[in-house]
Amino acid sequence: MDALQHTLRKSISFNGTGVHSGRPVELKVYPAEINSGIRLLRSDLGQTEPTPAFMDRVTDTRLATTISTDDDDASIATVEHLMAALFGLGIDNAVIAVDGSEVPIMDGSAAPFVRVLQQVGRRRQSSCRWMLKFHEVVRFDDDQGRTVRIEPYDGLRISYQIDYEHDQISRQYYDIDLTPRRFTKEIAGARTFCLLREVEFMRRNGLALGGSLDNAVVVDDQGVMNHGGLRYTDEFVRHKILDLIGDLALLGFPVLGRVVAEKSGHTQHFGLMQAVAAHPEAWTIVAYETQGENRVLRQLALSTRAVGGRVLPYLLPPSLVLALANSCSPASW
Numbered sequence: 001m002d003a004l005q006h007t008l009r010k011s012i013s014f015n016g017t018g019v020h021s022g023r024p025v026e027l028k029v030y031p032a033e034i035n036s037g038i039r040l041l042r043s044d045l046g047q048t049e050p051t052p053a054f055m056d057r058v059t060d061t062r063l064a065t066t067i068s069t070d071d072d073d074a075s076i077a078t079v080e081h082l083m084a085a086l087f088g089l090g091i092d093n094a095v096i097a098v099d100g101s102e103v104p105i106m107d108g109s110a111a112p113f114v115r116v117l118q119q120v121g122r123r124r125q126s127s128c129r130w131m132l133k134f135h136e137v138v139r140f141d142d143d144q145g146r147t148v149r150i151e152p153y154d155g156l157r158i159s160y161q162i163d164y165e166h167d168q169i170s171r172q173y174y175d176i177d178l179t180p181r182r183f184t185k186e187i188a189g190a191r192t193f194c195l196l197r198e199v200e201f202m203r204r205n206g207l208a209l210g211g212s213l214d215n216a217v218v219v220d221d222q223g224v225m226n227h228g229g230l231r232y233t234d235e236f237v238r239h240k241i242l243d244l245i246g247d248l249a250l251l252g253f254p255v256l257g258r259v260v261a262e263k264s265g266h267t268q269h270f271g272l273m274q275a276v277a278a279h280p281e282a283w284t285i286v287a288y289e290t291q292g293e294n295r296v297l298r299q300l301a302l303s304t305r306a307v308g309g310r311v312l313p314y315l316l317p318p319s320l321v322l323a324l325a326n327s328c329s330p331a332s333w
């Protein structure tokens, strides 16, 4: 994990299609200042004040993760693959501007975002990177046997298992110790997937109008319908990890822990994040500090309880924000 916060070197833009609306949409991502996190705004509605991409703002998790960008009806859907690209590459601060109600689906994976973000590169910023270190297990279980939990772990590791009642997908397991390099190589390229019968149902309900074999893996009873087949033999479970990374980014801080998920989706990921907010005794806010040759974890001086379940810097009490800003400067590195 990086010790310092990063933003992107310069702004970038993408043109694509909203997978549900089928409409063309332009996306821009701008560099942003320290401790501001990832924020979003609807440029087509004239919004100038971006909204934190934070779990409090999530309004829908059924097909994709949707974030409300103001107190009215304005929202941006399908944020998770872009959030995963930013988080997976270690970008802490950025503003996402979209001129429509959805982030463009691109090829259904995070790879197109990752490619451009890597081309412009990251800029190191003059503040340490605060992380959530877990000391106790936090979990979310539903009554269908779906479960997701975070356990103490030195790093960010994700272990994911899926089990579909469909011969072509069935049971897959993947385990990864996340680094930007491994994220890029093993996870970013995994595309979203659905069953043919789900596509037909969504279309009847006015959804997935922009969906095609160019931006999703579609599976019927015979197998994968896409020309060229799969990018990885276990592409399905890798994509679930991509979604999880994008959802976890909505905690506002990187996680130091091992996330274990079984048969989960956006709704369960979100349930876990609510459990994290409800159990501040299970984690502390830490940053890396250099001591001679070594890098050690330093805990934020104020107790985590003072956070009151609010996780993101700009949602913290002002005294704590000041403590965050003052407690690590480039001079100490």
Ligand SMILES: [Zn+2]
Pocket: 080, 081, 192, 239, 242, 243
């Ligand atoms: Zn996805």
